[in-house]
Amino acid sequence: MPEDWQPACPLELLRLRAQVFADIRRFFSARAVLEVETPLLSHSSGTDPQLDFFTSDYCLPPRRRTLFLQTSPEFAMKRLLASGSGSIYQICKAFRNGESGRFHNPEFTLLEWYRVGFMLPQLMDEIAELIAVLFNGRKTLNPPQRISYQEIFQRYTGLDPLVFSYQDYCAYAWDNNQPEAVSICGNDHGLWLDFIFSHNVQPHLGENTLCMVYSYPACQSSLARINESNSQVTDRVEIYINGIEIGNGYYELTDAKEQERRFDKEIAIRRQRKRPVTVKDEHLIAAMEAGLPECSGMAIGLDRLLMVLISSANINDVLNFPICRA
Amino acid sequence: MASYSTNEFKAGLKVMLDNDPCAIIENEFVKPGKGQAFNRVKIRNLKTGRVIERTFKSGDSLEGADVVDVEMQYLYNDGEFRHFMAPDTFEQYQCDEKAVGEAGKWLKDQDSCTVTLWNDAPLSVSPANFVELAIVETDPGVRGDTSGGGGKPASLETGAVVRVPLFVQQGEVIKVDTRTGEYISRVKE
Numbered sequence: 430m431p432e433d434w435q436p437a438c439p440l441e442l443l444r445l446r447a448q449v450f451a452d453i454r455r456f457f458s459a460r461a462v463l464e465v466e467t468p469l470l471s472h473s474s475g476t477d478p479q480l481d482f483f484t485s486d487y488c489l490p491p492r493r494r495t496l497f498l499q500t501s502p503e504f505a506m507k508r509l510l511a512s513g514s515g516s517i518y519q520i521c522k523a524f525r526n527g528e529s530g531r532f533h534n535p536e537f538t539l540l541e542w543y544r545v546g547f548m549l550p551q552l553m554d555e556i557a558e559l560i561a562v563l564f565n566g567r568k569t570l571n572p573p574q575r576i577s578y579q580e581i582f583q584r585y586t587g588l589d590p591l592v593f594s595y596q597d598y599c600a601y602a603w604d605n606n607q608p609e610a611v612s613i614c615g616n617d618h619g620l621w622l623d624f625i626f627s628h629n630v631q632p633h634l635g636e637n638t639l640c641m642v643y644s645y646p647a648c649q650s651s652l653a654r655i656n657e658s659n660s661q662v663t664d665r666v667e668i669y670i671n672g673i674e675i676g677n678g679y680y681e682l683t684d685a686k687e688q689e690r691r692f693d694k695e696i697a698i699r700r701q702r703k704r705p706v707t708v709k710d711e712h713l714i715a716a717m718e719a720g721l722p723e724c725s726g727m728a729i730g731l732d733r734l735l736m737v738l739i740s741s742a743n744i745n746d747v748l749n750f751p752i753c754r755a
Numbered sequence: 756m757a758s759y760s761t762n763e764f765k766a767g768l769k770v771m772l773d774n775d776p777c778a779i780i781e782n783e784f785v786k787p788g789k790g791q792a793f794n795r796v797k798i799r800n801l802k803t804g805r806v807i808e809r810t811f812k813s814g815d816s817l818e819g820a821d822v823v824d825v826e827m828q829y830l831y832n833d834g835e836f837r838h839f840m841a842p843d844t845f846e847q848y849q850c851d852e853k854a855v856g857e858a859g860k861w862l863k864d865q866d867s868c869t870v871t872l873w874n875d876a877p878l879s880v881s882p883a884n885f886v887e888l889a890i891v892e893t894d895p896g897v898r899g900d901t902s903g904g905g906g907k908p909a910s911l912e913t914g915a916v917v918r919v920p921l922f923v924q925q926g927e928v929i930k931v932d933t934r935t936g937e938y939i940s941r942v943k944e
Contacts, residue, residue: 530783623790624793627787
């Protein structure tokens with residue numbers, strides 16, 4: 430008989446999780462943000478070349494279709510927004526294939542919310558308020574910090590993240606005993622930023638506080654809007670506590686044409702890297718053509734948030750049945 | 756030799772890195788929500804013993820290294836090489852001082868130890884965790900002193916020097932922990 434039939438986390442974690450969920454629901458209910466549910470299974474998937482998805486067979490004999498388990502509820506929620514739902518949130522599972530480690534479980538829990546009419550500064554206000562509510566009485570945090578990506582990157586590395594200088598980046602890697610970065614990253618600015626930020630910047634962020642990093646370089650825009658007054662940066666925010674990435678938000682892109690261009694670009698990169706083929710979400714494009722309201726959206730990994738609340742360094746400490754026991 | 760992907764980098768796995776055999780100590784998956792996944796790996800170079808950190812793009816792979824640990828009997832030192840024998844095959848191996856390293860000061864003829872072989876050639880030697888060795892030289896202690904406070908240096912038959920309590924005398928056999936180099940007890944003959 431296997432001995433790992435029992436939960437990996439203590440039972441008190443089940444209660445903490447339930448209380449945190451209840452607090453989140455109270456928080457949004459008081460602000461008249463509607464709780465919604467969207468499908469986990471979809472005919473299409475995200476195109477992010479850095480994400481791998483799970484697929485499932487939908488059998489309705491004699492027909493058989495491949496369905497995708499969502500890597501985030503973003504597309505479905507945007508379709509609700511475009512149809513006039515107003516501000517919405519949901520707590521749901523998301524699935525990312527091949528991601529497993531101290532901070533990753535391939536199936537994890539997200540809180541995702543969208544605020545119609547909010548721009549990034551208002552979204553950051555709300556993030557700070559939510560975190561304050563969730564930490565209240567559980568863990569003491571210092572006042573939240575807001576800092577631009579450029580400023581924080583320069584502070585810890587001396588490099589300018591907005592202007593790619595191959596020589597400077599290589600010299601930095603050599604000086605920091607990371608010569609492998611040169612062969613891994615080559616001429617790919619985005620890859621250099623991922624490497625240096627995750628190794629040498631992120632570990633310093635949010636020491637006992639909520640650190641909100643905004644104005645990401647344009648090459649890391651994903652589904653965020655390019656900033657109106659400075660095209661070098663994008664209206665994207667990432668939040669960190671004690672060096673752990675907790676969540677990611679955007680002032681959402683509403684331009685359907687631009688969205689489709691980004692999809693096609695990502696699909697081309699996937700093809701080039703021989704990653705599994707994805708299907709572009711035509712429903713989302715159609716919804717954006719019909720009109721996605723001006724809005725900002727945020728996703729927070731609730732398992733990681735629980736990790737921070739109990740000062741754990743392993744996601745398995747907060748999951749009842751992590752993938753190895755599932 | 757098979758090659759191993761970053762997902763298979765478990766502690767203890769032996770791989771080739773920069774043409775040297777290495778052992779994985781720790782492997783951490785690092786991935787920004789939006790961005791490239793990396794594996795930050797702590798690796799011990801089995802030739803030099805040095806521990807380094809190296810980052811790989813997730814999914815990259817390394818060639819496995821043909822490294823095995825074999826229990827052997829230490830035979831003798833011919834001045835240039837130390838000689839060992841695998842008890843089951845009676846095959847003999849010679850090691851230079853570089854491969855023997857720190858283990859040398861704990862090795863007594865006929866004792867067993869672990870020899871790490873890379874492509875069937877000795878790479879390093881580890882003594883048993885506990886060895887029993889005779890004291891060849893130490894100052895006479897004050898009789899009756901059993902407090903153990905302070906202690907005194909004692910040279911052992913293999914060349915190692917350890918601190919022993921004052922009551923321990925020259926000619927006695929003592930048990931030593933080779934991992935810490937600390938005296939454990941006297942051994943009754």
